[in-house]
Amino acid sequence: MATRLIDLSPSDMQQRLGDALAVYVDAMRYPRGTEDQRASMWLEHIRRRGWKAVAAVEMPDDLPDEATTGAPPATAPMLGIAYGYCGAPDQWWQQQVVSGLRRSGADRDRISQLMNSYFELTELHIHPDAQGRGLGEALIRRLLDDRTEKQVLLSTPEINGEANRAWRLYRRLGFTDVIRGYHFAGDPRPFAILGRSLPL
Template sequence: MDGDVSLTIRRLNPQEFSVNVPVLVDIYITAMNYDPAIRDARINVWRRNSMNLGFTAVCALLDGRVIGIAYGFRGDQDHWWQHQLRRGLRERGGPSPEEIAILQDYFEVAEVHVMPGHQGRGIGRKMMYALLEGTPAQHAVLSTPEVDEEANNAFGLYRSLGFRDLLRHFRFDGDQREFAVLHADLPLDD
């Protein structure tokens, strides 16, 4: 796939992202095997996210068809997600001075998804580099569902990019699944 010149990683401005959100959310639902009943709610959330400070989005196009999406924005102490992280760190006995520094200056990688059949070919990696290139934050933070022995493409990608544990086996309010919350220093190493 690396030599395939038909693969393009393209940055989307907030307006392009918002217009294309239905297609992008469909990729998310398919890649994560979620119930399509969540579609309308996720479209609304993603459109609201595009208004966050520092919003950045990239998509992967193969032969002109969107097969991947990644987006994020500057972390903010007033966002629900950071409140959740602070709760998790307190419950674990923190936050430590290093964790406080991370939460004061980070880019939240909100979503990274590649269509099944195209996963494991370096597309997520290319999107992550494009997404985080030039980000003014000192850290990137993301969450991913826990899996036994980190045995999936997502964990492999994040670990290979230098992401380390911030929280493990964490449950966000309203979700019974366990998540790993990972962080990396920016810029990412090549």
């Protein structure tokens, strides 16, 4: 079974939102129903400046040869999803990160240098059955390929010893610590904010 990476237009994302959220819930091992809480937020994100989304889809084996180079069918099963957008001061995530930076003693120059021009890598998820084949790295590379921002920032849950695939991937790609052990408002879990300069 072949896998294809594709860009998702805003309308593709709207049409395939249920599939993308199903990948997210399975990858994060969240309880069923979490997707209902996230749907409106993911739709709102589409309208943000610089929004871009990419997906990994499974190409059916029984496609005629001439169809294997065209766009995959809209029903091609989704194996992975990644999206992000240009960070901005009116966004909750940036406000949280700025407050964390201030608390960690970062000065105004450091905060401006980080916040003036960055792409927020908001979501990156590969279905559990498709993890560990390099798809996550391929999706990040495609997502960041044509970015004009100076850096990319993301948040990921803290894990003992950085011992999971997400941490291995981000470290392999050169992401370094921006804030560690950060608590976003309303979430008891500690997160790390990681970043690196662009291009990748």
